[in-house]
Amino acid sequence: MTPIDPAALDPSVWTATCLAQVERAVAELRRGGVVALLEGDQAALLLAAETVEQPALATLQGASTTGKKGEVRLVLTSERTQALQKRGLSLPANLPADDVRVLSVGGALAAEAIRQLADPTVAAFDAQALGVAVVGDVSPAFAQGAIELAKAARLLPAAILVLVSRAGLDHWVDPAFRMEARDLAHWRRNAASNLRRVSSARVPLEGAEEAEIIAFRPHDGGKEHLAIIIGKLDTTRPVLTRLHSECFTGDLLGSLRCDCGEQLRGAISAISQSGNGVLLYLAQEGRGIGLVNKLRAYRLQDAGADTLDANLQLGFGADERLYQPAAEMLQQLGVGAVRLLTNNPDKVTGLAQCGINVTERVPHVFPSNDHNERYLSTKAMRFGHMF
Numbered sequence: 001m002t003p004i005d006p007a008a009l010d011p012s013v014w015t016a017t018c019l020a021q022v023e024r025a026v027a028e029l030r031r032g033g034v035v036a037l038l039e040g041d042q043a044a045l046l047l048a049a050e051t052v053e054q055p056a057l058a059t060l061q062g063a064s065t066t067g068k069k070g071e072v073r074l075v076l077t078s079e080r081t082q083a084l085q086k087r088g089l090s091l092p093a094n095l096p097a098d099d100v101r102v103l104s105v106g107g108a109l110a111a112e113a114i115r116q117l118a119d120p121t122v123a124a125f126d127a128q129a130l131g132v133a134v135v136g137d138v139s140p141a142f143a144q145g146a147i148e149l150a151k152a153a154r155l156l157p158a159a160i161l162v163l164v165s166r167a168g169l170d171h172w173v174d175p176a177f178r179m180e181a182r183d184l185a186h187w188r189r190n191a192a193s194n195l196r197r198v199s200s201a202r203v204p205l206e207g208a209e210e211a212e213i214i215a216f217r218p219h220d221g222g223k224e225h226l227a228i229i230i231g232k233l234d235t236t237r238p239v240l241t242r243l244h245s246e247c248f249t250g251d252l253l254g255s256l257r258c259d260c261g262e263q264l265r266g267a268i269s270a271i272s273q274s275g276n277g278v279l280l281y282l283a284q285e286g287r288g289i290g291l292v293n294k295l296r297a298y299r300l301q302d303a304g305a306d307t308l309d310a311n312l313q314l315g316f317g318a319d320e321r322l323y324q325p326a327a328e329m330l331q332q333l334g335v336g337a338v339r340l341l342t343n344n345p346d347k348v349t350g351l352a353q354c355g356i357n358v359t360e361r362v363p364h365v366f367p368s369n370d371h372n373e374r375y376l377s378t379k380a381m382r383f384g385h386m387f
C-alpha cells in the first residue's frame with residue numbers, strides 16, 4: 001500500500017483515515033492477528049501477548065529468521081517487568097527509567113509461556129528458566145506503540161514484536177493492518193475526544209423524574225459517554241457535577257466490592273435535591289483498564305494485593321483514566337464551572353487541567369461494608385482520597 005501523504009489530504013480526511021487504520025489494527029490484535037507499525041524503512045510486526053496463539057507466533061518467528069533483523073521480542077511495561085522481577089525474572093541492574101521494556105525471549109518460546117509472562121493471574125511459572133535478557137535496539141516508537149495498541153484493545157499491556165524491513169512486509173501482514181508509528185500520536189489526540197452529540201432522550205429516574213440522557217460518541221467510534229442532566233440546568237452559576245466512571249459490577253449488579261453503585265444513585269439524588277446538575281457516566285470501566293482486566297485485578301486482590309498494586313502487577317498505571325472527554329462534554333453542555341461531587345483529588349486537578357473551573361469539591365462519601373472496607377482504605381491511604 002502506498003503510504004498516505006498527510007499534506008496531500010484534507011485534514012479531516014487524513015484524521016479519519018489514520019483513525020480507521022488504528023481501529024482496524026486494534027480489532028486485529030484482539031483476534032490474535034499480526035499488525036505492523038512502520039517508521040522510516042523499518043517495520044515491526046506485532047501480536048498482542050494475551051491473544052497470541054501458536055500459528056501466528058510461528059509467522060513472527062518465520063519473519064525473524066527470514067528478515068535477519070533480529071529475534072522475537074516481548075514488550076512489557078516497566079510496572080509488569082518489576083512484578084516479574086519479584087517472581088524471579090533476573091534483569092541487569094541500573095536499567096534506564098523507561099516506561100516500556102523490550103525483552104528478548106529466545107526463538108522457541110511457546111505461545112502459552114508468552115501469555116503467562118503477560119498475565120499475573122495464571123499459575124506460577126519459572127521466570128528464570130525463560131532466560132530473558134534486555135535488548136535495547138528497538139525504536140521507542142515501536143515499543144511504546146505496541147503497548148498503546150494493546151491498551152487500546154483493552155488487552156493486557158504486553159506484545160510480541162519482530163523487526164523486519166519495510167520492503168518485505170507484503171509477505172507477513174495484510175496491508176489493512178499496517179500503520180505509521182507516528183499516526184498513533186495523532187490517534188491519541190483525537191480518539192478519546194472530538195465527541196459528537198448523537199442522541200438524547202428524556203428518561204425519568206427514581207428520585208429524579210426530570211432527567212435527560214445525552215449520548216456523546218468519540219471520534220474513533222468507541223463506546224459512547226453519557227451525560228445525565230437532572231432538572232433544568234442553570235449554567236449561570238457553578239453546576240453541581242459528578243464524574244462517574246462506569247462500573248458494571250457495582251452499578252448494575254450491586255457488587256459490594258466497591259462503592260460505585262451507592263455513589264451513582266447517591267449522586268443522582270444529591271443533584272436532584274439541589275435542584276439541577278449533571279452526572280457524566282464515563283465509559284472508563286475499571287479506572288480505564290476495562291472490565292476483563294478489572295476482573296483480573298480482583299483475582300490479584302483476592303491473593304493479597306491491594307487495588308493499586310493489582311493494577312501495577314497487570315502492567316497498568318494506578319489509574320488510566322483521561323479527563324479530556326469529561327471536560328469536552330461539559331463544554332458542549334455550556335458548563336464552564338462546576339462544584340464537583342468527589343473524594344478523589346485527581347479528578348479535581350484532572351478536570352481543571354482540561355479547562356473546567358472547579359470552584360468547590362463536594363464530598364461524596366458512603367458507609368463501607370465488610371467487602372469494600374479494604375478497597376476504601378486503600379483509596380484513602382494510597383490514592384489520597386479524602387474521606
Ligand SMILES: Nc1nc2c(ncn2[C@@H]2O[C@H](COP(=O)(O)OP(=O)(O)OP(=O)(O)O)[C@@H](O)[C@H]2O)c(=O)[nH]1
Nearest residue numbers: 244245246247258284285286287297307342343344
Ligand atoms: N482497576 C480497578 N478498577 C476498579 C476497582 N474497583 C473499582 N474500580 C473502578 O473504579 C472506578 C470507580 O471510579 P469512581 O467512582 O470515579 O471513583 P474514584 O476515582 O474513587 O473517585 P470518587 O468516587 O469520585 O471519589 C470504576 O470505573 C470502577 O470500575 C479495582 O479494584 N481495580
Ligand SMILES: [Zn+2]
Nearest residue numbers: 247250258260
Ligand atoms: Zn465499582
